Amino acid sequence: xKRRRGAPPEPSCLRAWASESQALAGRxxxxxxxxxxxxxxxDVRQHRGDFEELLxxxxxxxxxxxxxxxxLTVLYNSLLFTMGSPDSAIKGEAEEIRQGLLxxxxxxxxxxxxxxxxxxxxxxxxxxxxEELQAPLHRLGALQAAWWLAASRLASIAGLFRLxxxxxxxxxxxxSRGENELLSLLKAWRVPAEEASLPLVQSTEDLKEILCTxxxxxQGLQELExxxxxxxxxxxxxxxxxxxxxxxxxxIYICLGCCAQRMDKPQTALQHLKRALQVDFQCLPALSHAxxxxxxxxxxxxxxxxxxxxxxxxxxxxxxxxxxxxxxLMRTELLVHTPxxxxxxxHRHPSEVKYLLxxxxxxxxxxxxxxxxxxxFLALLxxxxxxxxxxxxxxxxxRIPEVFLEAASALExxxxxxxxxxxxxxxxxxxTDLIPRMLxxxxxxxxxxxxxxxxxxxxxxxxxKKESLCCLAWxxxxxxxxxxxxxxxxxxxxxITQFSRECLEDAVSRCVCLSVPxxxxxxxxVLQKIRLLALIGRGxxxxxxxxxxxxxxxxxxGLQISPGDxxxxxxxxxxxxxxxxxxxxxxxxxxxxxxxxxxDEEQKGQGRAFPLYLVSCLKQAMFPHxxxxxxxxxxxxxxxxxxxxx
Numbered sequence: 001x002k003r004r005r006g007a008p009p010e011p012s013c014l015r016a017w018a019s020e021s022q023a024l025a026g027r028x029x030x031x032x033x034x035x036x037x038x039x040x041x042x043d044v045r046q047h048r049g050d051f052e053e054l055l056x057x058x059x060x061x062x063x064x065x066x067x068x069x070x071x072l073t074v075l076y077n078s079l080l081f082t083m084g085s086p087d088s089a090i091k092g093e094a095e096e097i098r099q100g101l102l103x104x105x106x107x108x109x110x111x112x113x114x115x116x117x118x119x120x121x122x123x124x125x126x127x128x129x130x131e132e133l134q135a136p137l138h139r140l141g142a143l144q145a146a147w148w149l150a151a152s153r154l155a156s157i158a159g160l161f162r163l164x165x166x167x168x169x170x171x172x173x174x175x176s177r178g179e180n181e182l183l184s185l186l187k188a189w190r191v192p193a194e195e196a197s198l199p200l201v202q203s204t205e206d207l208k209e210i211l212c213t214x215x216x217x218x219q220g221l222q223e224l225e226x227x228x229x230x231x232x233x234x235x236x237x238x239x240x241x242x243x244x245x246x247x248x249x250x251x252i253y254i255c256l257g258c259c260a261q262r263m264d265k266p267q268t269a270l271q272h273l274k275r276a277l278q279v280d281f282q283c284l285p286a287l288s289h290a291x292x293x294x295x296x297x298x299x300x301x302x303x304x305x306x307x308x309x310x311x312x313x314x315x316x317x318x319x320x321x322x323x324x325x326x327x328x329l330m331r332t333e334l335l336v337h338t339p340x341x342x343x344x345x346x347h348r349h350p351s352e353v354k355y356l357l358x359x360x361x362x363x364x365x366x367x368x369x370x371x372x373x374x375x376x377f378l379a380l381l382x383x384x385x386x387x388x389x390x391x392x393x394x395x396x397x398x399r400i401p402e403v404f405l406e407a408a409s410a411l412e413x414x415x416x417x418x419x420x421x422x423x424x425x426x427x428x429x430x431x432t433d434l435i436p437r438m439l440x441x442x443x444x445x446x447x448x449x450x451x452x453x454x455x456x457x458x459x460x461x462x463x464x465k466k467e468s469l470c471c472l473a474w475x476x477x478x479x480x481x482x483x484x485x486x487x488x489x490x491x492x493x494x495x496i497t498q499f500s501r502e503c504l505e506d507a508v509s510r511c512v513c514l515s516v517p518x519x520x521x522x523x524x525x526v527l528q529k530i531r532l533l534a535l536i537g538r539g540x541x542x543x544x545x546x547x548x549x550x551x552x553x554x555x556x557x558g559l560q561i562s563p564g565d566x567x568x569x570x571x572x573x574x575x576x577x578x579x580x581x582x583x584x585x586x587x588x589x590x591x592x593x594x595x596x597x598x599x600d601e602e603q604k605g606q607g608r609a610f611p612l613y614l615v616s617c618l619k620q621a622m623f624p625h626x627x628x629x630x631x632x633x634x635x636x637x638x639x640x641x642x643x644x645x646x
Contacts, residue, residue: 014067017058018197021074024050025199044329047201048081059099063107065130072136073198075100079143080202084329094147097140104128104137117144118156125163135192138164139200142207145186149214149335152222154182157215161185180219180235186212202329206243210328213242214335217252224255225340229263244332250280251345257289258344266293284313285345291356300364307357314350351380352396355403362406362612367413374407401427401474405613408481413616417485424478424485431478434471469523476501476530477613483537484620492541499538529610532562536621539571543578551575564595570623577629582636589633 024047031043055078058071079096094117101120105112108128112120121144124137141164145157158181165188191204220235236259240252257272270293276286287310294303358373381400397403408423483498539554552575558568569592576585610618623629 014070017054017067017074018070020054021070021077022197022199024054025077025201028201044081044085048078048085051078051081054078059103063103065107065132068104068107069132069136069198071103072100072133072140073200076136076139076143077201080329083143083146083334084331094144097144097147100140104133118159121160122163125166135195136198138189138192139204139207142204142211145211146207146214146330146335149211149218150337152218152338154215154219158182158185161189164189180216180238182215182219183212183238186215206328207330209243210330210332210335213239213244213248214332216242217248217255217332217336218338220252220259221255221336221338221340224259224262225338227262229259232259233263242332246280247283248332250276250283250286251341253279254283254286254289254344255341257286257293261289261293261296266297269293282313284310284347287313288348288353289344295360300360304357304360307353307360310348311350311353311357314348314353348396351377354380356396358410359406359612362410363615367410370410371407371414371416374403374410377403378407399470399474401431401471402611402613405474405477405481405611408478409613409616412481412485412488415488417488420485421482424482427478428475431471431475435468435475466523469527473523473526473530476527476534477611477617480530480534480537480617481613483534484617487537487541492545496538496541499534499541526610526614528561529614532558532565532568533614533617533621535561536567536571537617539575540621543571543575548575548578552579564592566592567621567623570626570629573633574623574625574629577632582633583640586633586637586640589630590637593630 028043028047031047051074055071055074058067058074061067063071075096079094082096098117098120101124102112104124105120105128108130110123110127112123115123121141125141128137141160145160148154148156148160161182162185165185186208189208191208194200194203216235216239220232220239223229223232223235233256236252236256240249240256244252253272253276257269257276260266260269260272270290273286273290273293276283287306291303291306291310294300294306354373354377358370358377361367361370361373398406404423404427408420408427411417411420411423479498479501483495486492486495486498535554535558539551539558542548542551542554552572555568555572555575559565559572562568569588573585573589573592576582576588
């Protein structure tokens with residue numbers, strides 16, 4: 001108690017603390033050389049506790065200029081272990097650094113309890129002139145910069161290093177035109193020399209290099225997110241030439257690849273992504289991004305190969321390889337973590353990749369491969385996929401009923417019609433009970449016009465309607481696929497039954513859509529397209545059975561749903577022709593051939609696309625006899641014109 005209130009510690013006490021600090025630092029160097037495995041992680045926790053205990057004892061006595069260089073060095077080492085511990089996160093204010101600065105002011109007879117951290121640094125660096133404190137304060141300033149960098153407080157770091165540079169040389173804190181100010185300040189900072197009597201567990205030179213790399217990486221990510229791609233590219237290239245592990249270097253190359261891709265330079269993007277894999281063969285997000293680039297280039301073979309390699313690598317699930325670089329307490333990965341980086345480095349679940357393989361094969365017409373991948377994926381569903389993969393906006397997986405319908409489409413195109421029917425039965429049975437007897441899509445949500453407390457209710461009602469519309473569309477699509485499958489099996493009557501199912505006949509009448517909200521419009525359009533395809537399909541079966549009048553009614557009804565649809569219009573002309581109403585058929589054909597593009601072309605122009613599970617149905621509904629029908633009608637018109645003139 002006397003010592004706390006009185007004089008500074010005796011020299012013998014100072015020597016004991018210095019000896020203990022040197023011993024702890026020496027033990028850490030020996031432990032680090034043994035390797036960065038589990039033993040090193042335990043050593044980090046052990047040394048962290050030892051340094052914290054030593055610091056606590058030193059702070060039990062009044063602050064004194066004699067002991068402050070050692071105390072600040074112990075604080076530096078202690079904070080490095082705190083930052084490098086596996087169970088710690090760099091966030092909030094560095095309270096230990098603040099306490100260290102207050103101790104410095106206390107030793108100089110000043111105080112700064114009411115100052116912010118930035119103001120405290122300014123006061124210390126401007127008022128404390130003791131030569132023996134400059135090097136420890138600069139090291140502590142580097143740690144403060146690391147703490148702020150992890151919080152993306154770049155302006156605070158720049159202000160701190162202006163102070164540090166001015167403290168060394170008032171004329172050096174400048175950067176050239178076009179240079180990044182923060183990087184210029186970090187590079188211009190003179191690292192204080194390490195003293196043998198004050199050993200460090202990680203050199204300040206290493207810390208400076210890590211700060212430069214992390215600052216360039218973080219700013220590059222910020223510019224990438226802001227859409228300033230040339231600046232982002234320059235900063236990321238700066239980071240790639242910095243001081244970091246192979247794992248971080250691979251991540252930087254991924255970011256470079258994504259930046260090049262957004263600059264519409266796909267070949268450059270592929271070079272960066274390949275470089276990422278060369279640096280770290282376990283950097284699997286690089287394969288995922290490469291597949292996306294190949295997809296944009298239209299190189300399907302390369303895209304499928306990249307996805308197959310990604311799936312194989314994820315299936316093997318290799319252990320994370322240990323870094324070949326020395327084990328550092330402060331590392332770049334501890335300082336750079338943004339939502340954009342997390343998104344770019346997101347690891348896909350094997351099931352997501354398997355689905356992407358199935359989807360791309362189906363889109364490219366590789367039906368046999370698509371069937372194999374879809375069946376593999378559906379088998380994974382039985383293993384609890386929904387618990388393994390978060391179905392959020394970042395997932396490639398669609399809703400499960402859509403996967404079943406896509407699989408049914410693939411089976412149907414592969415000639416496995418009975419399997420397709422069975423697949424659709426699964427969708428129909430699971431969605432039937434979820435569809436209300438009447439759904440009014442145009443119903444006004446009065447709650448939306450109410451004050452804020454009612455807005456949640458309105459959103460919930462709208463979401464419920466959207467879900468009901470989705471279920472209605474899935475069930476209708478199931479019946480539609482079954483209709484086409486039965487037709488391919490030659491069972492026209494069964495096909496007509498499926499096309500005539502209540503959900504297809506009443507798909508629109510059950511969903512009264514006089515004034516549809518914008519966010520429900522896509523679902524209603526899908527329902528209308530399904531009903532149109534069902535009417536065309538049923539009309540085609542009526543034509544095959546010679547029931548031309550019934551076919552004509554279906555095609556007329558289809559054109560009421562989708563005026564100008566080329567398939568419905570062509571089949572309507574054919575039905576009229578078969579009913580020997582040739583003059584009417586010719587008039588319809590002339591009107592149709594001279595009309596502007598129909599609804600489908602307009603929809604493509606608006607950027608809307610129908611679900612993948614409807615693509616095969618759209619193809620099957622296309623009129624196959626356009627040229628022969630056109631020739632017959634032209635011959636008829638020519639003959640009629642000649643007879644009239646005669």
